[in-house]
Amino acid sequence: MFEGFYTTSLVAPFVCAILVSCAYKRYTSLMARARYPPGPPRLPIIGSLLHVPNRHTWLAYERMGKDLGDDLVHLDVLGSHIIVVNSAKAATELFEKRGAIYSDRPSYTMLIDLLGFDWALVFSRYGDRFRALRKGFHPYLSPDAVIEYRPLESKSVHRLLRSLMEKPENFVASLRHMAGAIILAIAFGIEVKSEGDPHVETAEKGLGAVLLGTMPQAAMYDFFPILKNMPSWFPGAELNARTKEARHASTAMLEDPMQVTKKAMAEGKVSPSVASALLTRLEDQSATEQDRALTYVFMVLGGADTTVCALEDFFLAMTLNPDAQRKAQAEIDLVVGHERLPDWNDRQSLPYVDALVNEVLRWRNVTPTAVYHRLMVDDVYNDYFLPAGATVIPNVWYGAILHDESVYADPLSFKPERFLDPRLDKPEAAFGFGRRICPGMHLALESVWIAVVSILASFDISKTVNEKGDEIDPVDDYVDGLVAYPFPFECNIKPRSEATVKLIQLTDLED
Numbered sequence: 001m002f003e004g005f006y007t008t009s010l011v012a013p014f015v016c017a018i019l020v021s022c023a024y025k026r027y028t029s030l031m032a033r034a035r036y037p038p039g040p041p042r043l044p045i046i047g048s049l050l051h052v053p054n055r056h057t058w059l060a061y062e063r064m065g066k067d068l069g070d071d072l073v074h075l076d077v078l079g080s081h082i083i084v085v086n087s088a089k090a091a092t093e094l095f096e097k098r099g100a101i102y103s104d105r106p107s108y109t110m111l112i113d114l115l116g117f118d119w120a121l122v123f124s125r126y127g128d129r130f131r132a133l134r135k136g137f138h139p140y141l142s143p144d145a146v147i148e149y150r151p152l153e154s155k156s157v158h159r160l161l162r163s164l165m166e167k168p169e170n171f172v173a174s175l176r177h178m179a180g181a182i183i184l185a186i187a188f189g190i191e192v193k194s195e196g197d198p199h200v201e202t203a204e205k206g207l208g209a210v211l212l213g214t215m216p217q218a219a220m221y222d223f224f225p226i227l228k229n230m231p232s233w234f235p236g237a238e239l240n241a242r243t244k245e246a247r248h249a250s251t252a253m254l255e256d257p258m259q260v261t262k263k264a265m266a267e268g269k270v271s272p273s274v275a276s277a278l279l280t281r282l283e284d285q286s287a288t289e290q291d292r293a294l295t296y297v298f299m300v301l302g303g304a305d306t307t308v309c310a311l312e313d314f315f316l317a318m319t320l321n322p323d324a325q326r327k328a329q330a331e332i333d334l335v336v337g338h339e340r341l342p343d344w345n346d347r348q349s350l351p352y353v354d355a356l357v358n359e360v361l362r363w364r365n366v367t368p369t370a371v372y373h374r375l376m377v378d379d380v381y382n383d384y385f386l387p388a389g390a391t392v393i394p395n396v397w398y399g400a401i402l403h404d405e406s407v408y409a410d411p412l413s414f415k416p417e418r419f420l421d422p423r424l425d426k427p428e429a430a431f432g433f434g435r436r437i438c439p440g441m442h443l444a445l446e447s448v449w450i451a452v453v454s455i456l457a458s459f460d461i462s463k464t465v466n467e468k469g470d471e472i473d474p475v476d477d478y479v480d481g482l483v484a485y486p487f488p489f490e491c492n493i494k495p496r497s498e499a500t501v502k503l504i505q506l507t508d509l510e511d
């Protein structure tokens with residue numbers, strides 16, 4: 001027995017050494033053979049700088065991929081590498097299977113150094129702090145946990161119906177108010193006023209700062225960090241003129257609502273919220289940096305901004321696609337009738353409405369390039385060399401992932417029916433990938449669903465008409481930034497009947 005043991009213990013290290021050396025040789029030979037993925041032409045020193053898109057990055061990167069005939073595109077800007085991932089296959093392989101090395105975030109000079117968003121999980125670097133924060137989210141955002149928020153969401157949606165009825169032309173402001181109300185109540189236990197609430201305004205300004213920090217021009221600050229010290233008349237440093245105010249907004253977004261929760265707790269008047277739960281857990285009632293960050297990130301990229309964008313896309317889709325609207329309304333009428341508004345128990349019986357929500361998220365993506373990832377060590381994929389430190393952009397959009405015509409026939413058309421086919425997966429890529437996938441996905445899907453089904457049950461949405469009675473086509477374009485809002489557009493929002501008007505008034509009174 002001992003003889004065998006000695007033989008094994010002597011041989012094992014040799015075997016291991018040989019295996020490691022073979023693996024290392026294979027790795028180095030792969031590295032030696034590997035080349036960067038194809039990319040646009042490069043110039044000396046500045047590399048591909050002139051090809052970094054400054055509008056609709058997702059469309060520009062998709063076009064580059066098609067022209068180059070590959071699902072990866074490589075840009076080298078002054079020695080900084082950008083890899084664009086233009087297919088679901090590559091995205092799954094890199095962000096999910098190799099998630100351990102593709103889950104970092106780039107350093108984001110504008111957002112972090114100038115606007116002070118280092119507290120937000122969404123921009124935080126991969127590591128122990130990130131893992132602890134993400135884990136901390138789970139109890140509040142898991143599929144089971146979000147069911148608790150349903151009464152609050154229903155109430156906020158009923159208020160939304162009332163404001164859509166009273167001021168249809170202000171539909172975007174009403175959507176913003178509803179999303180802000182949901183997130184402020186869940187995170188901080190704050191019940192917002194129906195109009196002009198200061199907390200909603202603070203959150204709005206903070207989200208404006210995120211938009212500023214993620215405009216395509218902000219990327220120039222990553223390539224030329226010296227821009228942050230330049231006066232705003234200096235070419236490329238124009239955004240500096242807006243950073244002071246935006247930084248103030250980012251700090252206010254961080255501090256203001258938490259003060260409200262703390263004060264309410266001190267006065268013994270606190271409503272249940274993530275913040276109060278966290279603060280109660282900490283005996284001295286002063287949140288650690290980690291817990292504060294955990295609470296505040298609910299708002300950034302959270303309910304307020306992304307949910308509003310998804311619902312604006314829904315209004316645009318309904319304005320442009322009356323047939324889909326009618327089909328969804330017919331389904332709701334059959335299942336719910338006209339005596340009440342839809343509720344959560346109807347969900348299983350409304351497959352077309354579910355399909356319509358999925359199609360909204362696929363058709364126009366809220367975050368068409370998700371949030372950028374960063375590769376942590378050198379890697380090889382399909383014989384391509386991908387260097388450590390590269391910014392890796394998941395192009396969720398057009399022709400790339402959610403508009404891939406081999407998966408979604410006629411991808412630019414709005415066709416909810418496609419999601420009635422059980423073989424087609426839900427458009428999960430809209431929520432990103434792997435270890436950084438959106439932790440608010442379940443909450444977002446619930447909020448969007450209850451808003452969509454309630455609006456469809458109550459209103460007809462159509463194109464506006466000019467004085468001659470001709471229909472006006474809505475503007476169909478997008479704001480650049482992390483969240484791609486539709487450009488402001490007009491539509492007609494009319495209660496479906498007198499009975500609907502009464503129902504909306506009655507439900508609002510009952511809440």
Ligand code: HEM
Binds near residue numbers: 298371373433448
């Ligand atoms: C329709 C609504 C929403 C969409 C389309 C959306 C989309 C996304 C995407 C694409 C990412 C980046 C994923 C990646 O890097 O691969 C993300 C991250 C994130 N989302 Fe959402 N989101 C939505 C709603 C929400 C809500 C309601 C919350 C919070 C309550 C939330 C909280 C977050 C957070 C904290 C992150 C950062 C995660 C990390 O960096 O690890 N999101 N979201």
